[in-house]
Amino acid sequence: MSSEKPKKDQLANSVGIVSPQTMHFSEPLTLANGRILESYDIVYETYGTLNKAKDNGVLICHALSGHHHAAGLHSEDDKRPGWWDHYIGPGKPIDTNRFFVVCLNNLGGCHGSTGPASINPKTNEVWGSDFPMLRVRDWVESQKRLGDALEISQWAAVVGGSLGGMQAMRWSIEYPDKLRNCVVIASAMKLTAQNIAFNETARQAITADPAFNQGDYLVQDTLPKQGLSVARMIGHITYLSDDGMGQKFGRELRSGSFEQGIDEPLEFEIESYLRYQGSAFSKSFDANTYILMTRALDYFDLAREYGDDAVAAFKHATCDFFVVSFTSDWRFSPQRSHEIVNALTHAKKSVTYTEIESSFGHDAFLIPIQRYQRAFSAYMQRITISEEGDH
């Protein structure tokens, strides 16, 4: 396991300054639960150039708390690049010299796309608790429409980590002729009971906060920050590994002393770190979106409508697959990826699998790790796209 420091000049191998765009969809979208979104907005960013054959598009599907800003900076002063800047850019695994990269904020999100904090055009009030629950297939459907609107003839790859990997797998089955490669990183075909248990506990923390007001906190002008903060702390523990936390924080004290006879509050570094993470998140993320996203995770079950037979499910796919897992990821352990690879193999699909040694837990998929970057680059470089002037 090794990690690279950010390069001196952040713009040197970056997609540079980028701007989000908004696309309005006025064709009603019938959701998996039968409800209908009459119209909605999708916020997205693109990096690189679509070729004439329109076959070099790469769709990035985000995870639970992700969004459309995956690479580059929003201004010269921007201190923080997009969330996957280590993996998207010129010469990077998702090479913007070759690919036209599209990343959107999913429906139900809280970064500009229509979600629970948006205005319901029918009532002219905030959706709040009335926003429909979504499933992964609803996101795939809305992503399909975005791809059509951008005139992508066929995605060179649909790529996602964690919840994003679930979207990529669903794409491979629902729209087999619309993608040539499916990249599934640190993901699973369905959650375990333990995964669901953590998600439900996080939701309980949110809904137990009196400021949640049954989901209508925006109308009530309250924010369930305390509950959302605890929810994020729970999540955060599951993103890191026991070993990784131990290496980073150990049992170091931030304040106080273990010395006998001293009566002052003791605080471990890990406590202070987690509380900071929880608090920061609770100020920037929508609680209803958090509930919606974790429910979509819980409900996802790739093979459910194929008689619980993942092989039968994947038989519908025609693309090639790249599956990645990380040794210390206990949220979606390597075993979950093995299940994906086994099902794909039995379905006679082409699959490349790599298991990366890392102590970063589930978060590893976001972090620069040399072996991961190399394996990812090697796979992406093998993807053929039409040369400019071919058509």
Add this chain to the structure above:
Amino acid sequence: MSSEKPKKDQLANSVGIVSPQTMHFSEPLTLANGRILESYDIVYETYGTLNKAKDNGVLICHALSGHHHAAGLHSEDDKRPGWWDHYIGPGKPIDTNRFFVVCLNNLGGCHGSTGPASINPKTNEVWGSDFPMLRVRDWVESQKRLGDALEISQWAAVVGGSLGGMQAMRWSIEYPDKLRNCVVIASAMKLTAQNIAFNETARQAITADPAFNQGDYLVQDTLPKQGLSVARMIGHITYLSDDGMGQKFGRELRSGSFEQGIDEPLEFEIESYLRYQGSAFSKSFDANTYILMTRALDYFDLAREYGDDAVAAFKHATCDFFVVSFTSDWRFSPQRSHEIVNALTHAKKSVTYTEIESSFGHDAFLIPIQRYQRAFSAYMQRITISEEGDH
């Protein structure tokens, strides 16, 4: 892994009907943090008979949410025996035909011993937030006094699981001549950063509940049930294993349907189970005690004052050790027990170690598992006690 059903007649191999007793201590207790408890009560139960040599006592140290009622029933109608009834009784591993068993509710608890919900005699008000934080060594000290009051000359064994195992280990170092055997089950010499992280998240859930009132909820006539419930849910997930939860609950639905086009709330069995556990606990346990117990867990570090050298720490012990771990316990994994065994071995202590195959996670130490019962019985049977009439 195998489990036994409770026998037909619950009283047949039980210690029978038992009654808690209360002992008042009026000698002030100086705590590790320098504060002084002027007087306090300890609630305890005993099973079996103290022999003439007073060397057949076995002290049971309880874990986070445990108490003094470890075996037997409180009345003929009592539906639920003590929490370790599978392991304490005639013919059971802690055989009450041979041993005089003492189990207490620790100081700071909420089952009768002096704790945050008790009246502070100095103010005649509930202690609440003013109750001192305790460390494992404070419990050992108060247990030592209880043993003296009961005229135990030397414990045949001090026994504990989880947090109880920490107390047993501390006993072996602090009062080496007061015990002949130390039984440490599913425990650790110190928590990992991840352990602390879970505890802190649970505490945050409690303190974020407005009904917590900075710990003075009893005076304010409120109860932080919602927060305590979430805290218990977090804890509960860490007591079970991923596999065990999967086997017990899988992805079974309690209500709702995954069928497309149906818009009704979906609920997994595991969600309903966890919420029930959380809710039940929040009605019977004191929130300040929960905070106090988890902090004692966090602060415990057996070797801290021995230059972080566990071998140096255990060199003070003179008793024999029995260490038990469970394969699927990820809260205190077998690795933590290996660390204990390695330190004991290097300190040239006699140690028997057994690692029990089980899918019950950390909770395994409370559950009847044949191999565990046999190994435990075998160890306890080898303990020599004075025969009646020897003196």
